[in-house]
Amino acid sequence: MGSDTNFRARPDLSILRDDVRATSAYHVPPADGLVKLDAMENPYGLPETLARALGERLARVALNRYPPSNPTALKAKLARAIELPAGMALMLGNGSDELIHLVIQACAKPGAVVVSPWPSFVMYELSAKFDGCRFVGVPLRADFSLDRDAMLAAIARERPAVIFIAWPNNPTGNLFDRATVTEILDAAPGLVVLDEAYLPFACDTWLPQLAARSNLLVLRTLSKLGLAGIRLGYLCADAAWIEQFDKLRPPYNVNVLTLATADLMLDHLDVLDAQAADIRAERARLLAALRALPGVTAFDSAANFILFRVADADAVFAGLKSRGILIKNVAHMHPLLAGCLRTTVGTRQENDAFLDALKASL
Numbered sequence: 001m002g003s004d005t006n007f008r009a010r011p012d013l014s015i016l017r018d019d020v021r022a023t024s025a026y027h028v029p030p031a032d033g034l035v036k037l038d039a040m041e042n043p044y045g046l047p048e049t050l051a052r053a054l055g056e057r058l059a060r061v062a063l064n065r066y067p068p069s070n071p072t073a074l075k076a077k078l079a080r081a082i083e084l085p086a087g088m089a090l091m092l093g094n095g096s097d098e099l100i101h102l103v104i105q106a107c108a109k110p111g112a113v114v115v116s117p118w119p120s121f122v123m124y125e126l127s128a129k130f131d132g133c134r135f136v137g138v139p140l141r142a143d144f145s146l147d148r149d150a151m152l153a154a155i156a157r158e159r160p161a162v163i164f165i166a167w168p169n170n171p172t173g174n175l176f177d178r179a180t181v182t183e184i185l186d187a188a189p190g191l192v193v194l195d196e197a198y199l200p201f202a203c204d205t206w207l208p209q210l211a212a213r214s215n216l217l218v219l220r221t222l223s224k225l226g227l228a229g230i231r232l233g234y235l236c237a238d239a240a241w242i243e244q245f246d247k248l249r250p251p252y253n254v255n256v257l258t259l260a261t262a263d264l265m266l267d268h269l270d271v272l273d274a275q276a277a278d279i280r281a282e283r284a285r286l287l288a289a290l291r292a293l294p295g296v297t298a299f300d301s302a303a304n305f306i307l308f309r310v311a312d313a314d315a316v317f318a319g320l321k322s323r324g325i326l327i328k329n330v331a332h333m334h335p336l337l338a339g340c341l342r343t344t345v346g347t348r349q350e351n352d353a354f355l356d357a358l359k360a361s362l
């Protein structure tokens with residue numbers, strides 16, 4: 001009151017990039033009080049004894065110190081855990097989102113193009129645009145399989161610096177044809193990133209191919225395995241690539257609490273693997289239950305979510321929400337996804353609650 005701020009000029013945003021101002025922020029809907037099945041999170045927490053051990057470990061972390069800029073010990077432990085092929089290296093990111101940015105930034109020469117089958121993970125497009133690359137999404141076929149000819153034509157036409165392939169794809173949930181991806185790897189003039197965010201549920205990987213394919217990068221994350229909150233992704237590739245990407249990495253990008261948590265959890269991967277196995281079993285049960293519902297077309301999934309189509313996606317989404325269930329409405333993301341909703345596989349109780357609410361909302 002009576003302060004100068006009353007007369008202060010409004011911020012002149014015209015100094016900002018036009019594309020930044022024209023973009024809306026990545027929207028994360030509030031989930032308070034709802035059964036949260038919108039973000040592919042593992043529904044289980046840590047067992048009590050492990051949570052306690054983690055508490056004790058974190059209590060000893062030196063919060064006054066910067067993290068190691070190059071956490072070699074954790075990287076070596078992770079490399080052993082995943083059986084990283086000899087001669088390959090890995091780098092850690094603040095989620096795989098950060099690594100997607102770093103790869104694109106490293107390739108963002110003037111005119112550089114990023115290609116991905118589409119629809120797929122929105123961060124590929126967003127990162128490409130913000131990092132100064134042109135993004136070209138190549139439409140999938142109606143059954144969400146790769147359009148081989150369209151992909152090869154786009155590669156020949158655009159000469160992409162980077163191709164992203166989500167394995168399995170988000171939001172459709174399917175694994176693409178391996179032989180077609182191999183053809184893409186053969187044809188690509190630049191890098192091909194196989195994004196294995198859903199590895200715990202697909203149980204299928206390109207990692208052993210790294211040694212044979214110098215243009216292949218394998219991207220992974222601990223997020224879907226049950227540690228989305230710690231934000232830790234990793235990129236595996238020939239050491240020559242990693243050395244270059246590492247120059248763009250902010251020196252302390254992975255914080256000490258994340259490093260300590262990951263270090264402990266790598267000794268207890270059996271706990272997370274068992275949870276993933278439960279989720280895979282629930283996925284099968286949920287898929288069968290969805291397919292038994294008239295008016296619902298549910299698609300095969302190699303991930304911890306299921307895409308399904310209904311006659312009126314907006315109405316069903318709203319009906320579920322009014323009944324306390326939050327899933328993701330992807331119906332307006334892309335014409336191929338018309339009528340489609342995506343639900344994360346939750347606990348048995350959550351899935352039952354979802355199914356009951358769905359029946360009441362159809």
Ligand SMILES: *Cc1c(COP(=O)(O)O)cnc(C)c1O
Binds near residue numbers: 166197
């Ligand atoms: C969820 C997801 C990720 C994970 O990103 P983080 O930043 O590691 O949490 C990466 N790629 C795809 C395709 C995803 O669906």
